Amino acid sequence: MAEIAELAAAVREFSRERDWEQFHDPKSLVLALVGEVGELAELLQWVPADEVVERFAAPDRRARVGEELADVLVYLVCLSDVLGVDLGAAARAKLASSHARFPADDVRGVAPHKP
């Protein structure tokens, strides 16, 4: 089984064992995801933009930010599972459509901007 589907199955089993599926409606899961994104943001917020990579290169700091990234992924996988979305396939489809939408020769070196 693919890695993301395995993660989804592990999260589902974890929730089922604890009878926590009752809390996992999509809106609650988006809020939980937002909570974890917030913790990630707090970890980086006051570090100067050009020092973040170096600051988090030390093993303990890398492990720390890895935990926050993992928390975001776990809720994202759980939310996708509850919504019946194959997250890995959706990400591959998105990348494929981005290749078509942003031809390399047209956008090289130019950040795509929002209206």
Next chain:
Amino acid sequence: MAEIAELAAAVREFSRERDWEQFHDPKSLVLALVGEVGELAELLQWVPADEVVERFAAPDRRARVGEELADVLVYLVCLSDVLGVDLGAAARAKLASSHARFPADDVRGVAPHKP
């Protein structure tokens, strides 16, 4: 190669081809992640909590929410890659530690709450 590492490699290649790596410092990527989480939230915000799963079960709606979930994953994978974090391994480690932290018999049916 594992699925998440494959996605990371594909995103890295996509960015490299477009010379977009210059924009991908961690703080900018967290903001991009926040932007995508915002689009996901907007999709669900006014749907009654107990109707979301059903509302997004139709193929076109499921594909639509799948795109937003994919956007979040793509930036999460890109951010992890820039920070040198093995996201799949971090998620498995997190789940393992959650098993220890929340023994099923202690927390069954009770949502863990924040202080």
Next chain:
Amino acid sequence: MAEIAELAAAVREFSRERDWEQFHDPKSLVLALVGEVGELAELLQWVPADEVVERFAAPDRRARVGEELADVLVYLVCLSDVLGVDLGAAARAKLASSHARFPADDVRGVAPHKP
């Protein structure tokens, strides 16, 4: 002076006294705002949607959620101030334009939805 401008002045003075203005570039402040929104989300995430108002009606719970709402406002006011935006005026202008954009007779009882 209007209330929001007074808050902005108080936050500016607070930052200046601590020599914290150096950390308050807009992107860092958006991340700080995201962190506070995350704390707000965590407070509500597992409460059933139709029980939140009642759950937070008790004085201690209302004070608790009030603190999180206040944290969001403080960073929003600080960010607006750094960007030279008159936040109170911008909010009034936004409400005025919403009146024109959503005529009451056209949208009554129908949630505006995102594309």
Next chain:
Amino acid sequence: MAEIAELAAAVREFSRERDWEQFHDPKSLVLALVGEVGELAELLQWVPADEVVERFAAPDRRARVGEELADVLVYLVCLSDVLGVDLGAAARAKLASSHARFPADDVRGVAPHKP
């Protein structure tokens, strides 16, 4: 009436006229807030950290970011109102407690960091 309370009253009236209060439970409003914070983040995400203030100093760009800041405020005010929180008072109380928690002489020039 104070400015924030006036805004709250105007938002309440706006919602009431459109029969939109039915959509405004707290969890839905946090999601709407997240959506607006996401739009704000998207506006700034690819601008280099030290160029944001200058980039948004032009009148049309300042007005644009002002709209996004206003959207965040409007939902924050609406959410506070639904929860029965006096947002202005809560923000003043928060600032007062921050003065006590971060004595200027102890923290000067040092960003408070999260554990």
